[in-house]
Amino acid sequence: MPNIPLHIAVIGSGAIGGTVAAWLAQSPAHRVTLCVRTPLNDLQVDTPGGRITARPQVLTDPAQATPVDWVLTTTKTYDTAGAARWIDALAGPATRVAVLQNGVEHRDRFPAVSADRLVPVIVDIPAERDAPGRIRQRRTGTLTVADDAAGRAFAALFAATPITTVLTDDFATAAWAKLAINCAGAVNALTLLPAGIAQDPAVAGVMRALVAECLAVGRAEGANLPDTLPDDVVAGTVAGPADGINSIHADRAAGRPTEADARNGVIARLGARHGIATPLNAMAAALLATRAP
Numbered sequence: 204m205p206n207i208p209l210h211i212a213v214i215g216s217g218a219i220g221g222t223v224a225a226w227l228a229q230s231p232a233h234r235v236t237l238c239v240r241t242p243l244n245d246l247q248v249d250t251p252g253g254r255i256t257a258r259p260q261v262l263t264d265p266a267q268a269t270p271v272d273w274v275l276t277t278t279k280t281y282d283t284a285g286a287a288r289w290i291d292a293l294a295g296p297a298t299r300v301a302v303l304q305n306g307v308e309h310r311d312r313f314p315a316v317s318a319d320r321l322v323p324v325i326v327d328i329p330a331e332r333d334a335p336g337r338i339r340q341r342r343t344g345t346l347t348v349a350d351d352a353a354g355r356a357f358a359a360l361f362a363a364t365p366i367t368t369v370l371t372d373d374f375a376t377a378a379w380a381k382l383a384i385n386c387a388g389a390v391n392a393l394t395l396l397p398a399g400i401a402q403d404p405a406v407a408g409v410m411r412a413l414v415a416e417c418l419a420v421g422r423a424e425g426a427n428l429p430d431t432l433p434d435d436v437v438a439g440t441v442a443g444p445a446d447g448i449n450s451i452h453a454d455r456a457a458g459r460p461t462e463a464d465a466r467n468g469v470i471a472r473l474g475a476r477h478g479i480a481t482p483l484n485a486m487a488a489a490l491l492a493t494r495a496p
């Protein structure tokens with residue numbers, strides 16, 4: 204008897220959802236369903252190794268969904284409520300749910316999914332969407348998950364793709380280290396200036412201070428972070444392209460909502476729980492939550 208393909212539903216067809224859905228659909232071992240807000244016909248992803256295409260089943264309403272083996276949710280953090288409606292329809296008793304998002308609150312965002320079935324994923328795949336279904340994947344990239352049964356099962360989905368999956372025995376540290384980079388990116392969203400502003404000593408000082416708050420709160424949350432983290436984040440930014448635009452800067456410049464709560468607000472919220480002062484991250488979250496009238 205032929206093997207039944209694993210049914211994988213990907214919520215969101217943006218840069219990350221479109222990229223992972225297209226790669227997963229290359230394998231006959233997978234049946235991929237895209238759960239979208241904006242309809243599309245097919246996926247074309249320009250990857251570092253050339254263009255790949257896919258024509259997965261596309262659903263536009265959770266009422267059309269039935270339980271699947273895997274759900275991969277890839278909306279921005281501020282669209283969690285919409286993603287949760289899809290998960291309610293897609294998740295049966297054995298469904299695993301992977302959350303491919305920034306931040307350290309992958310589990311908190313989806314309290315209805317039981318802990319042993321939820322896989323938090325740290326995404327390091329630079330990609331952008333030019334039009335519905337049209338995506339540029341700039342680097343092969345990595346997906347980092349905990350080295351547990353659910354994390355290993357998630358990694359196996361990508362075994363036949365070039366995307367590297369990293370299994371870590373300290374997911375909290377990996378997630379907080381990524382958050383340290385992301386929280387410093389607030390300076391770009393606030394000034395609407397690209398990465399090169401990190402060369403300004405005063406701006407670099409603000410970035411270090413943002414990261415120092417993240418470091419203190421992350422340690423209180425159990426992450427094992429080095430004292431050098433603030434300097435490391437600035438040095439990493441200065442070493443990259445001066446015209447680089449991070450996603451929160453791009454969102455702010457385009458007048459879209461931003462992930463400031465997941466990148467800065469979380470540091471202030473968790474800091475308050477531990478009695479750690481986080482005035483810079485609180486300020487960044489408050490200012491970036493404002494929208495033009």
Ligand SMILES: NC(=O)c1ccc[n+]([C@@H]2O[C@H](COP(=O)([O-])OP(=O)(O)OC[C@H]3O[C@@H](n4cnc5c(N)ncnc54)[C@H](OP(=O)(O)O)[C@@H]3O)[C@@H](O)[C@H]2O)c1
Nearest residue numbers: 215216217218219239240241278282285304305326329330
């Ligand atoms: N892109 C990167 O390079 C990158 C790198 C590292 C981490 N990340 C993280 O990965 C996550 C996803 O980012 P992204 O860049 O892929 O964002 P994105 O390009 O904005 O894509 C988000 C997708 O979610 C869809 N969506 C929102 N609400 C929905 C709903 N109710 N039902 C179905 N789909 C819905 C959007 O629909 P529409 O098509 O209607 O807009 C869009 O297709 C974020 O947390 C981001 O920070 C991204």
